[in-house]
Amino acid sequence: MAKRFFTSYTDGDIILIQDEEYHHLVNVMRAQIGEQITVCFNDGYDNLCEIISLGKNLATLKIMSRQKNNAEADIDVTLFQAVPKGDKLDLIVQKSTELGVKKIVPFLSKFTQTKAISVKSDRLKKVATEAAKQCGRAVVPEIEEVKTFSEVLKTLDEYDYILMPYELEKTREIKTALIKANKPTSIAIIIGSEGGFCIDEIEQAKQCGADIVSLGNRILRAETAAISVMSIVIYQFEQMKTGV
Amino acid sequence: MAKRFFTSYTDGDIILIQDEEYHHLVNVMRAQIGEQITVCFNDGYDNLCEIISLGKNLATLKIMSRQKNNAEADIDVTLFQAVPKGDKLDLIVQKSTELGVKKIVPFLSKFTQTKAISVKSDRLKKVATEAAKQCGRAVVPEIEEVKTFSEVLKTLDEYDYILMPYELEKTREIKTALIKANKPTSIAIIIGSEGGFCIDEIEQAKQCGADIVSLGNRILRAETAAISVMSIVIYQFEQMKTGV
Numbered sequence: 001m002a003k004r005f006f007t008s009y010t011d012g013d014i015i016l017i018q019d020e021e022y023h024h025l026v027n028v029m030r031a032q033i034g035e036q037i038t039v040c041f042n043d044g045y046d047n048l049c050e051i052i053s054l055g056k057n058l059a060t061l062k063i064m065s066r067q068k069n070n071a072e073a074d075i076d077v078t079l080f081q082a083v084p085k086g087d088k089l090d091l092i093v094q095k096s097t098e099l100g101v102k103k104i105v106p107f108l109s110k111f112t113q114t115k116a117i118s119v120k121s122d123r124l125k126k127v128a129t130e131a132a133k134q135c136g137r138a139v140v141p142e143i144e145e146v147k148t149f150s151e152v153l154k155t156l157d158e159y160d161y162i163l164m165p166y167e168l169e170k171t172r173e174i175k176t177a178l179i180k181a182n183k184p185t186s187i188a189i190i191i192g193s194e195g196g197f198c199i200d201e202i203e204q205a206k207q208c209g210a211d212i213v214s215l216g217n218r219i220l221r222a223e224t225a226a227i228s229v230m231s232i233v234i235y236q237f238e239q240m241k242t243g244v
Numbered sequence: 245m246a247k248r249f250f251t252s253y254t255d256g257d258i259i260l261i262q263d264e265e266y267h268h269l270v271n272v273m274r275a276q277i278g279e280q281i282t283v284c285f286n287d288g289y290d291n292l293c294e295i296i297s298l299g300k301n302l303a304t305l306k307i308m309s310r311q312k313n314n315a316e317a318d319i320d321v322t323l324f325q326a327v328p329k330g331d332k333l334d335l336i337v338q339k340s341t342e343l344g345v346k347k348i349v350p351f352l353s354k355f356t357q358t359k360a361i362s363v364k365s366d367r368l369k370k371v372a373t374e375a376a377k378q379c380g381r382a383v384v385p386e387i388e389e390v391k392t393f394s395e396v397l398k399t400l401d402e403y404d405y406i407l408m409p410y411e412l413e414k415t416r417e418i419k420t421a422l423i424k425a426n427k428p429t430s431i432a433i434i435i436g437s438e439g440g441f442c443i444d445e446i447e448q449a450k451q452c453g454a455d456i457v458s459l460g461n462r463i464l465r466a467e468t469a470a471i472s473v474m475s476i477v478i479y480q481f482e483q484m485k486t487g488v
Contacts, residue, residue: 071461098468100460135462175483216344216484217315218379224342224471231472232479239419240460 003029004038004046004133006140015039015049015061020126025051025059036064040138044069069138073100073238076186078159079230080152082109082193083119084222093124095227097131097141100234104128105155107147111195116146149201152190153208160184162210163233165225167196174213174229178236181211187233191226247273248282248290248377250384259283259293259305264370269295269303280308284382288313313382317344317482320430322403323474324396326353326437327363328466337368339471341375341385344478348372349399351391355439360390393445396434397452404428406454407477409469411440418457418473422480425455431477435470 005025009016017025017039025031031051039049039061046069049061079096083089083106093104106119124143132140156162161184165174190210197205202212215225234240249269253260261269261283269275275295283293283305290313293305323340327333327350337348350363368387376384400406405428409418434454441449446456459469478484 095468095471098462098464099472100462135464137462170486173483173485175479175485214484214486216478216482216486218342218344218381220342220379224339227339227468227471228343228475231475234460235419235476235479238460239417240458241417241419242414242458242460 004040004136006040006042006129006133008041010041013062014052015047015063017059017061018057022057022059026054031059037061039063040069042139044072044138046138069136070243071100071135071137072139073102073234075184075234075237076102077230077233078103078105078186078188079226080105080107080188080190081226082107082112082191082197082222083114083116083146084193085114088223089119089124090127092223092226093127093141093143094131096230097128097137098135099227099230100137100238101141101230102139103142103144105144105147105152107149107152109149109192109195109201110198112193113195114193119146121145149204153204156188156205156208156210159186159188161186162188162190162205162208163229164190164202164205164210164212165215165229166192166202166212167219168199169212169214172211172213174215174232177211177213178233183237187237189226189229189233191222191229193222248284248380250284250286250373250377252285254285257306258296259291259307261303261305262301266301266303270298275303281305283307284313286383288316288382290382313380314487315344315379315381316383317346317478319428319478319481320346321474321477322347322349322430322432323470324349324351324432324434325470326351326356326435326441326466327358327360327390328437329358332467333363333368334371336467336470337371337385337387338375340474341372341381342379343471343474344381344482345385345474346383347386347388349388349391349396351393351396353393353436353439353445354442356437357439358437363390365389393448397448400432400449400452400454403430403432405430406432406434406449406452407473408434408446408449408454408456409436409459409473410446410456411436411463412443413456413458416455416457418459418476421455421457422477427481431481433470433473433477435466435473437466
């Protein structure tokens, strides 16, 4: 499989690769003129391109062929993630990108112990781009700026189904909930940070239609819950299917 | 919930806590005489204990009450993991412990780039113990010494069902496979390292009854595959159910 690069720079029929992607192409991969790579414009298509020139800061390429990339999930999953401590958000962004997430929205909840300023969305976008390249996607998930929990609530009506695991929910099991949800087209997953959610937040989310579920008797860390629920939702609804 | 400690030291009715667990109890938690903690003997029971003395290197406790812990999955899942690079095995051990794994067997396959000597099983046992404490289990998953792939194959007949994701499998989807597997009592999950498996290894595993499946069109990193498949197996068969 040809190596994968993302760019938004084109000049007519000519594709330009610059900045970090240029560095990766020329200094890391040591690509040569005539070599073929896959270039993505974040539109769901793979463009097989040939390198026609290599400048000091810029590579130019021409498209040889173009085909639809089949790595996008056929359901839109948005992960609303209360910001966890340390670099755990990096891990969550990386893994949920591999698993097929479409959008990630970091937010602050009552028990979040991290400040908005410590969330580096440029860095998260880079993590998402690297993960998309590695797993063979032609779309990098959107990473939104940090929101408040109230802002998150206001956007929930865009989704067919809203799934929200809660540590103190003791009866509604996730499997029962997902089977009843049938097959939604767009799903919001809302995951807490280390502190979890306060009961007011759960009530507010319920008012917005969130399905509050248990993840069972073992208490999952914030990042484990995110990766695990993302896996389960993709398994349940997209079936991790193969082919086009 | 009372804090959770593991020990295998008892002297008649007296429970002893020493070594690292003592350090955690006394120096980190700053526990006092009369305080109550949960002590586990790795037998699936929680023992509510009261601290009766605190020495320089040893705490003694007495059992106040004892009850079955409900955090163990009702299926036995063993994760056979080809050793990945760097500290990714730590992450896999931590996350699969939270998700309910019973045993983890690191092994070397043809494309594994890590040497057996770099797998520190003492360190992995510590990671598993910490994860078990954190997620509320009363059993620490067993961590075996590094095996060869041939040794792994010889143990597979112990399992009702053997699941083996393979990057080049393009037709058999994991969901189809798991639905057909009905509800096995013991499951082996075999996950490759960065290099994946060679076709000979896949053929040998097939001979031993392994169900070779695809994880879909996105190529998951080794550690993502492990955490994701562990989540899916627990979801499918244990249902992440609540209660006792």
